[in-house]
Amino acid sequence: MVAKTYTVAFEGVEARLVEVQCALSHGMPGFAIVGLPDKAVSEARERVRAALGALAIALPMKKITVNLSPADLPKEGSHFDLPIALAVLAAIEILPREEVETVVSIGELALDGRLIAVAGALPAAMAAAEEERALICPKSCGAEAAWVAATSVFAPATLNDAIRHLSQKAPLPRARPGEVAAPETLRDLRDIKGQERAKRALEVAAAGRHHLMMIGPPGAGKSMLAARLPGILPPLSPAEALETSMIQSLSGLLAEGGISRQRPFREPHHTASMAAMIGGGRGARPGEVSLAHNGVLFMDEFPEYPRAVLETLRQPLETGEVVVARANAHVRYPCRFLLVAAANPCRCGHLGDAAQACSRAPNCGAEYLGRISGPLMDRFDLRIEVPAVSLSAFETPPAGDSSATVAQRVARARAVQAARFAQAPGVRVNAEAEGALLEEIAAPDAEGRALMMRAAERIGLTARGYHRILRVARTIADLDGSEAVRVPHLAEAIGYRLSGVAG
Template sequence: MVARSYTVAFEGVEAHQVEVQCAVTPGLPAFSIVGLPDKAVSEARDRVRSALASMAIALPSKRITINLSPADLPKEGSHFDLPIAVALLAAIGIIPEDASEGSVSLGELSLDGSLVAVTGALPAAMAAAEDDRALLCPSASSPEAAWVAATQVIGAKSLADVVRHFSGQSPLPPSEPGEVHHAKASKDMRDVKGQERAKRALEIAAAGRHHLFMVGAPGSGKSMLAARLPTILPPLSPAEALETSMIHSVAGLLDQGGISRARPFREPHHTASMAAIVGGGRRAAPGEISLAHNGVLFMDELPEFSRPVLETLRQPIETGKVMIARANAHVTYPCRFMLIAAANPCRCGHMFDPAQACARVPNCGEDYLGRLSGPLLDRLDLRIEVPPVSFSDLDLPASGDTSEVVASRVKMASDRQLKRFEGLAGIRANADAHGSLLEEIAKPDAEGRDLLSKVAEKFGLSARGFHRVMRVARTIADLAGSDTVRKPHLAEAISFRLRLQTEL
């Protein structure tokens, strides 16, 4: 007799169905697992045997074979423990066979039979819903999985609970979704004194999800500004929250099963490897750019990152997704993030400070910022200089708009974009518009077109630069509540595009 249970194998954020087949046949006592298992899956037999022994269930003195089908799909992770145990319990008649086939299960077993939380419960619930099956998982993982309303999620604390549930002795109740976590603003844009132009650039970037590059002396407030960006961003929509949470679920970063409506803010150190930034490793895990999906990736000291790491950002910035190619798998992760980059003007940081003149000016700046390639800089929509703040500005009381006021303007512009792109798949902000759609929504008036042609001819804007100016101008017009892109909107967008280009 062959008993079956079902689970999933993860490939990026996609969960592929796996059928766990268990056969108990005459022969020398043995317990083997086949179907391309990794080391963690192969070790499941010892955890399952010990868990059953803790329940006083003895395995028959026969040959036990577990097959994970399809056999050519790599199986990785300890979450195969529970489906293997369920199939085995059905094969030896402890639980009904039809009960084991009616659900998708995943979970790691302790030696005493208790169930340990595993990663990927949310995408597993999505896969179970597509197959019209319930999901059985550890109770610690059930709150995140229960956010998928299309399927029933059952959380169990131990293998004994699973046996009592399937045998009908003590059915387990459906799990409830975890809490919704909202952003807790402990910082405010009003804390930043001076830097009005940088605040304006930050507001434009937040409204249209544009990439921003800040260059300034040490202590001028670049990191302070970037840290306050999340306080002016609109909350994640339900669809965006689900997309982001699926990536964080695979990475094991969901907080107690709750789904956050706050946009991710990732700030990797400049010593991070390519696998840490882009994704990779033994299990092709998501990198920082994917963990920042629908949020912000802040890269401080941008020229200090290794050249290969920086160059790998070029394609994800354009496409919004990254493919991690390995010998045994090709995994694609979404990575539609907003890049906020910061850098000193040179290694010492005082190239533009006459009080601390450097003997190597301007070569020190050219050497330092020369580490950033032209194609990468061409993809950054807004470029600003962040000058040092004078003591007279620091001594003044806090002034300017609070994060709440700025966030309301950003929300208004964001709502205009959502309405504009309603029904267009994959387009939610002006930064996503391209081709004929961009020409339609960002068509400037006659004066604006004349200005744009003169600037493009004088400064040699690339085609990409031209389109990014148009996107930024469209966002500025949205912040102003204008349906038409006018000359002042284009002039401001051009000033953010060319300011550093002429200085560098």
């Protein structure tokens, strides 16, 4: 083995190392690349040859075979250019083989020898750290990769700089991590007139990461409410920031190597395809559900999404991960996100207004919201109706707490949950608790159980719905500073289940 590069593996966004081997054989001069390469990889031979020619490095009059192993794993992208070039240079003894074997390298080569940025530098650095190797990547990727302090990252600007570094003629300094991105100015809840019940639902959703469905006529403020949810969520922890940034790195979304502590907020259009939402396409890239990992996924006009896209959300909502299975790739991405969905009560949006409703009311409403299947609706912990706001409300001064005040309460509730689940692997918030753990932390007293039984008989709760009410009640108790789940907490949680669409 001469050099290594990476591809996406099967757990989260960890990187799997793929050997890049170089061998010299007699024959006509030129490159042959084997190992199921795509067009970008096949064209690497021309880019590598031109880059070496720009440095006045003459290749031997022999055929050079570069084997990208394992051969049955498809290779895509231009990030193989640098490791191929280093492998060739080691094979013809311009670079010391032992030095090249100690590094992981990624990068695209320009025809003049410059190194061009590629996606995925951060997970590549993670893989290098696991292999106890250094990473060599383009200069523009160095700030991103350097966030992995467990490995040495060197970021040459050109192939010549990489050669001089590996030959010890001009060692490069270690790359420094980029700046923490400045948080964006977030919108305040006090900007919204009325809708106090919806604001309370946002607070509960943020505190326990409970999925929220809002149903109301056009112009009621559903999108405004969702846009203010990031302002009450706690910032990302260092581990969450690194985890989220690795997904963004694979998608090429990290600007200048900066990592943000602000939770992602994704709002795809309802015409988004399956690959855009779930992941896939060329290279099985992460979709919107993974880009919203540790943050918020807002889906406006929820019933307008294709039925297949909506039904595919069911498994990620339960497991917190999504498997992108394609003919040439099988990738698992994390996707623990807070789903906020918004919908009109019917296609025209005026089901509750006799003066504006269409002639098909109320059947049109049942048909429209019927596009959301019962199993999917069952996964929403909170369902609220967002009524239209009267014009007189705009003449009153702002009411209710600001986003900063609500964020403090949410942060306290999240801190309680962090302490509670410190010894529970894989559980961070109340929405993830299940089984014996949920029974332990949210067990109602005798009066509370009687209330739950009455509610179950009235609205026909499923077992999933019953447990989701317990989780929401536990979050409401955390916001209330109560160690036990009491009847008022259960009553409020049941009220959120009764709103909107029953189930």
